[in-house]
Amino acid sequence: MNKMKILVVPFLQSILLIGSLEAHCPVYLTVSLTGKTLQDTLLEINWGPYCYGPPQWVGIYAKDPTTSNFQPDFRIDGIANRTGKLITPIKLGKLHFPGGWNRQDASDQPATQYPAGKCLPHFVASYNGTELLTVDCLKIQPNWMAQIKDVNRLPLKDIFLPGTHASGAVFGSSNKSNSILVRDYLVVQQFDVWSQLVFGIRYLDFSIGYKNMNTENEADNFWIANENMLITPLVGILRDVCLFVKRSGEMIVLDFSSFPIGFYKHPEIYSSLYRLLRQELGYEAYRRNVTKDDHCANRNIREILQQDRHILILFPTQELPYPASESTMLCPPWQRFSTSFMNISQTLDYMQLLFSKKPDSPVRDDGWIFTAVRSMEQTLNTQKLETAKKRAAVLNPKVNQWLKGPWGNNANVVAMDYFSNTNIVDLAIQVNAHKAFVMANKDYINLDIFNLC
Template sequence: MIQKYTHLVPLLQLILLMGSLEAGCPVYLTISLTGKTQQDAFLEINWGPNCYGPPQWVGIYSQDPTISNFQPDLRINGIFNTTGKMLTPIKLGKLRFPGGWNKQDSGDQTATQYPTGKCLPHYVASYNGTELLTVDCLKIQPNWMNQIKHVDRMQLKDTFLPGTHASGAVLGSSTKSNSILVRDYLVAQQLDVWSQLVFGIRYLDFSIGYKNMNTEKDADNFWIANENMLITPLLGVLRDVRQFVKRSAEMVVLDFSSFPIGFYKHPEIYSSLFRLLRQELGDEAYRRNVSKDENCANRNFRELLLQKRHLVILFPTQELPYPEKESNMLCPPWQRFSTSFMNISQTLDYMRLLFSRKPDSPVRNVGWIFTAVRSMEQTLNAHQLQTSKERAAVLNPKVNKWLKGPWGNNANVVAMDYFSNTNIVDLAIQVNARKAFIMANNDYINLEIFNLN
């Protein structure tokens, strides 16, 4: 009896964990894709999926409503459908991160560890009358991988990594052009790479362009590109990534996925980019066993930490000349799947094929990347030219909703444009916590425990 009881405890913990991850009517905040600037973006209230016990009212607060009887800045009465979102008139404002997580904060001081994330001054609470049902907030998650017990034992191919597509395609002071074309159609993220990482993104996708800028530094010739146009210099982005992983000790996957400008039939330019990566990221890049043709997706976070490394760099090594193509700091690319030229119904069917892991699915036991985007060309083919924000505003919430079902358990990397209008980071944390718990307690989950008499 004692032995069966000890086996029962982990399973009960699992049941409680899974139950706690699925509140009766989860309500959360995201950043809408409205406003010309990040500060002007409005907050959105989201609820569901499967909200069968909707609250009587929802309030937004600038302070934690659980510590005092604050009046809401905004009150919304009545939620009737099971899944949805609502734009609010409350603006995001200037982002200031607590605990030493601003980019300009001194790296000499240890940044605060936040086991369950850290709320920014934007809270959402749901009520029945005066009874508080749920509370959530817009939060940063700079340490989430380090905080999930046993997740460091999971292979990277089994870990749900929230990601961004065209990660460096952000409007900023260093953007090469501020034209309407760039601002409305080529910029792909509201938040810069530093902020993406602080919010919890752990996969970054980079398309790289090369243009001779006639400077003494070859590094100045490399740019983040999107849709075959140069957007912003690469060097500053690499330094932000390096600074973040040193401050956080988190694992990040960098995917150099395409080279649309200046690289064709120029192996010497690939070599020059490799030297830049080695210079800026070499001390943080995982070193694989080249002699055994090691697949980096089969490694786990713990093995990276044993090397005191935090970056996995995916790169098409075949483009490099020998001996650089044999470098142990570069990992071969993972499988990629994209919805660029699909409509919504086709995307759903494609996700059903990929995430079901059925025999006819092209997803195998390897690292893989699902890029949930719609290209500008796809909207032109549909005779309805949409901005990048308009495309993401339609697609992202649907993909986010579909991943909250069983498909999320099979996700590896999911990358989006404008990820900030979803809660994909929270979703990934929940999925990884559940998977890590099951893996660690696999020996205890035995149906025989139910036969206690």
């Protein structure tokens, strides 16, 4: 009797996943870019992409419709197209995060872990007649990385990290953020940094400006900037990041990507910012091993958490004078690619070049960041000045849809303005679960086949 071993590559799960997506029509909720205030912002129903059988009707509920026979608060009938988005009259309302995930919640009790996320009181369900097809909800996902088996073994360069561009450019209490110019054209996120992290964002992009505020506190001089204007103070955002990682145990990438105001030819200001980062983030910042290599993107989450640290800082160390320029607390920047000055057609072509990872692609075997944005200057060049929300409302659904194809499997960091009108966090979770499964099971199983002849 001969014995033969056959290596089975675990593509079966991928085939089943793709088959299930094609067999029905995914329906989900996002936050539209309407409303002067966050509470007044309207919810959106999304379906697709490429539904093979659109449902007969879809409803929005304030409670889980699987628990009882509720009537929907809003209903749409007659969905015909295979991909779509519809703004509803349902308002987001005042945000209250359950389970100890509000910033102001007491820290003496650990926050609740949510393996599959936690629904806020906004649900969407699709039906054929009275047959329930799908249910989803607007959800927070404060500890999603810890819930994906084996994802902590993947190098950071192989993980899809959902991110925000100009992460701190949020409308707030600062006088600088109260002008119409700032509110309509320079603010590019609906949710503050704390809320972004609770919803599941794991990469934050910071453009930093410096202005001497003539106070005794050095930290007061550093501001979040966007489009070369100061928006909001930096130090409070750094403290929110630290509080979140303590409460969640998750790993966050902070990218100090540009320094448009006050830094040029002033190495002492870079040094002052470095001191602030060391003061506020030092005990949570990953320390790279310079004897191993300088490529922090080759590290995995497990290696970072083994140091009992949760924040990886990207910073152009060449701008710092010695010895700060050799700080192990700072990682060299990753490759950056942006669509700032592209129209939709050019963005599609550019994404195809980047995400295909073909030999002519500029993406290399290192960490890389794709920033899907349209700048204010780009709209001026087309003689049509659009607000930041209008720009994101056009671009984000397209990029989100394209990433749901095979390109998403090659994504590293994807950063957006107004990420909240997409489901990029859910998409990243699905992609990372698949990547981790394939990595952990590449030598998955040996079948013993007996030749009985």
